[in-house]
Amino acid sequence: MGPSASLSLVAMFHLVRSKDLYEMETEYSKNMPPGKDVDVSLSLHINRISGVDESKEEIALDVFLHVYWEDPRIRILDNTSQVELTWDKDPRFWIPDLYIRQLREMKVLTLFQDIASIRLYNNSTLRISIGATIIIKCDMDFVLYPLDVQTCAVDFGSYKYTMMDMKFRWREDPLSFPSDFGDGFRLPRYVVSFVTDNRSNVIYYGDGNHSTARLVITLSRELRSHLLESYLPSTLFVIMSWGSFVVMPEVVPGRMVLLVTTLLSLVTMFDTIRNNSPSALELKCIEVWLISCTLFVFLALVEYFVVLFGMRYDKHWRHKKGDLDRGLGGVDSGPSRPGAFNVPTLFGTNKVHAASDNNTVVVADNANVTAKAQCPSSSAAGKLRFQLLTKHVILYCGSQRGTLDQVSLALFPLCFVVFSVVYWISYIGESRRKSLSANV
Numbered sequence: 222m223g224p225s226a227s228l229s230l231v232a233m234f235h236l237v238r239s240k241d242l243y244e245m246e247t248e249y250s251k252n253m254p255p256g257k258d259v260d261v262s263l264s265l266h267i268n269r270i271s272g273v274d275e276s277k278e279e280i281a282l283d284v285f286l287h288v289y290w291e292d293p294r295i296r297i298l299d300n301t302s303q304v305e306l307t308w309d310k311d312p313r314f315w316i317p318d319l320y321i322r323q324l325r326e327m328k329v330l331t332l333f334q335d336i337a338s339i340r341l342y343n344n345s346t347l348r349i350s351i352g353a354t355i356i357i358k359c360d361m362d363f364v365l366y367p368l369d370v371q372t373c374a375v376d377f378g379s380y381k382y383t384m385m386d387m388k389f390r391w392r393e394d395p396l397s398f399p400s401d402f403g404d405g406f407r408l409p410r411y412v413v414s415f416v417t418d419n420r421s422n423v424i425y426y427g428d429g430n431h432s433t434a435r436l437v438i439t440l441s442r443e444l445r446s447h448l449l450e451s452y453l454p455s456t457l458f459v460i461m462s463w464g465s466f467v468v469m470p471e472v473v474p475g476r477m478v479l480l481v482t483t484l485l486s487l488v489t490m491f492d493t494i495r496n497n498s499p500s501a502l503e504l505k506c507i508e509v510w511l512i513s514c515t516l517f518v519f520l521a522l523v524e525y526f527v528v529l530f531g532m533r534y535d536k537h538w539r540h541k542k543g544d545l546d547r548g549l550g551g552v553d554s555g556p557s558r559p560g561a562f563n564v565p566t567l568f569g570t571n572k573v574h575a576a577s578d579n580n581t582v583v584v585a586d587n588a589n590v591t592a593k594a595q596c597p598s599s600s601a602a603g604k605l606r607f608q609l610l611t612k613h614v615i616l617y618c619g620s621q622r623g624t625l626d627q628v629s630l631a632l633f634p635l636c637f638v639v640f641s642v643v644y645w646i647s648y649i650g651e652s653r654r655k656s657l658s659a660n661v
């Protein structure tokens with residue numbers, strides 16, 4: 222029996238008067254929907270967000286939910302525009318079996334009685350309105366923290382009736398908020414905004430498709446506070462560590478203290494931020510940043526170790542060279558021996574030596590090397606070449622003119638800038654892509 226048919230039959234049936242406010246058809250059964258294709262419309266007044274639980278992935282909302290539908294089998298008797306009907310747990314009317322798929326818990330607010338009402342309008346429209354705290358389960362992914370945008374769909378539909386029998390939709394003005402709402406609820410960690418999806422959504426529960434009205438809750442973060450609290454200090458620490466490149470390598474405590482305190486501060490910061498941020502399966506965006514910052518400082522420390530080692534080796538070498546100078550001052554037959562033929566060419570590449578030390582040093586070193594290379598063969602020459610090369614590198618690093626420090630002073634900031642650009646471009650792109658795909 223369609224709605225129009227039942228309307229026309231009203232006159233023929235005996236009508237049941239109830240408290241002189243409304244009348245129902247005698248055939249009325251609260252187990253029967255008013256007809257085929259019942260149109261249920263919803264609106265929501267969101268009073269406040271009581272909380273977002275990141276570990277449980279839940280959002281708690283205080284809402285007034287209004288559900289409207291038309292039941293032509295009930296009519297108002299008086300020419301009043303609306304009557305309030307009594308609400309109880311077992312209402313005398315057919316009411317839609319609203320089912321919210323993501324609902325974890327719903328508590329109807331109660332003071333003297335439940336904050337709920339059933340209202341009948343003079344055009345046979347019924348409205349249920351309840352004030353409730355609802356807890357919504359929302360799938361959250363924190364890999365992009367703090368650039369993450371969480372979107373949660375909340376589906377209002379029917380469990381019993383398929384889309385053939387019942388259609389759910391939002392009313393014209395579906396969402397209302399307190400007057401001080403602005404563009405979103407501003408929680409300490411999130412800005413929460415709501416959008417209704419006015420497309421007709423369909424959900425499959427196992428038997429038939431069910432029409433649903435979908436609400437999309439978007440949780441986004443205020444990035445500015447994270448930039449100031451986490452990114453800025455860690456960047457400053459990294460920049461501070463570059464200061465070690467301009468400190469004389471001989472000032473061991475000064476340079477060491479600078480680097481080690483910076484490193485420790487970053488490690489502590491990493492720990493604090495990791496404890497205060499939601500947990501994710503993979504490494505979070507901010508963790509990648511902090512680990513990289515720690516690595517940058519660590520590499521600066523390693524650079525200093527290399528410089529120290531070079532200096533020490535340098536000193537040792539000079540000392541030995543002095544000995545050799547004294548002991549082997551006159552011996553200069555080495556380079557003329559056929560087995561040690563490669564040695565002078567190797568020293569030809571040693572620009573540091575050529576530039577810094579005078580001839581006697583080179584001669585002395587040649588003598589030193591040739592003294593070591595007693596059994597010259599091709600593999601031994603290769604080994605010798607390698608030894609000399611490492612020596613050369615170490616001396617170059619530790620050289621008192623601080624060549625390695627100079628290179629690092631340019632290289633570290635360059636690498637850091639390149640890293641930052643790559644980091645921000647990739648993560649912001651990822652974040653954009655995720656929020657776009659969630660909205661489609």
Ligand SMILES: *[C@@H]1O[C@H](CO)[C@@H](O)[C@H](O)[C@H]1NC(C)=O
Nearest residue numbers: 297298299300301302303343
């Ligand atoms: C109902 O309608 C009649 C006539 O239309 C009018 O006289 C009467 O005042 C109305 N009653 C109420 C309660 O509005």
Ligand SMILES: *[C@@H]1O[C@H](CO)[C@@H](O)[C@H](O)[C@H]1NC(C)=O
Nearest residue numbers: 300301302303342343344345
């Ligand atoms: C319902 O009430 C409103 C306001 O009193 C009135 O304008 C409207 O004509 C009424 N509709 C019906 C169907 O009685």
Ligand SMILES: *[C@@H]1O[C@H](CO)[C@@H](O)[C@H](O)[C@H]1NC(C)=O
Nearest residue numbers: 289291302342343344345346
């Ligand atoms: C019935 O009246 C109510 C209240 O005036 C209104 O919100 C609703 O849209 C009306 N329904 C129809 C089918 O006219």
Ligand SMILES: *[C@@H]1O[C@H](CO)[C@@H](O)[C@H](O)[C@H]1NC(C)=O
Nearest residue numbers: 391393417418419420421422
């Ligand atoms: C949904 O609402 C938007 C704006 O409110 C409107 O432009 C769009 O046409 C609507 N879509 C449907 C399917 O009604």
Ligand SMILES: *[C@@H]1O[C@H](CO)[C@@H](O)[C@H](O)[C@H]1NC(C)=O
Nearest residue numbers: 423424425427428429430431
């Ligand atoms: C439900 O909807 C989907 C897509 O809209 C369709 O492929 C499927 O056949 C429908 N199932 C039933 C039982 O109507």
